Amino acid sequence: MLSEVMEDYLKAIYRIQTRSGPPVSTSAIADALDKTPATVTSMVGTLAERGLVTREKYKGVELTAEGETVALEVIRHHRLLEAYLAEHLNYSWEEVHDEADALEHHISEEFERRVAELLDDPVVDPHGDPIPSADLSPIESEGTTPLTAHDVGDCVTVARVSDRSRDELAYLADAGITPGTELDIVDIAPFGMYTVRTASGDEQSLPASIAEAISVRPPGSEASSDEPGGVSDA
Structure with missing residues (x-):
């Protein structure tokens, strides 16, 4: 059995490794988990001894193949829980992340199976992030770009939104900007305010910090089961 802390480390390494490629530095892990480098070095040693990295x-x-499988399983639990909380318990999309974080380490495989069946095997969570398949295959590259990579006149569709900040999610919900929303970029101010x-x-006017948290794809293109979204903070 692995501890919750070990699983959190593996999940964080997977997220960073997916975005930036291996190897993942100690400092990157420390930043992601808000830990000291010395603490990370100690835990990495433990994970290496267990054959997980x-x-x-x-x-x-x-990550080794075993470590990646563990990370994907935790991510699957987390994102299925987010979808369940939003769809059946009326949680808002800014509330589900913290609740799923608290529960993801404790559900059984039977509970996971029943939740997936109840939700008709969803492909993405409420933020547009991909839910790993039941066989825990690696998540495919998403092929999206940040909203900030686009120019005035571009038309895009929101693919996913980072769940790093409850305030940002609440702001976007109020603005009606969620996965699947089509946006036309009508202005970009010199100081970085995006009007869509x-x-x-x-x-709606979006500060650059919020625009960076929005991943988009060309209009009319949708995530498939093989390319469902992206890897964020879950």
């Missing part, structure tokens, strides 16, 4: 001196760590227009014709 490999270490390359002065470079960082990489939704399909309803409403215009």
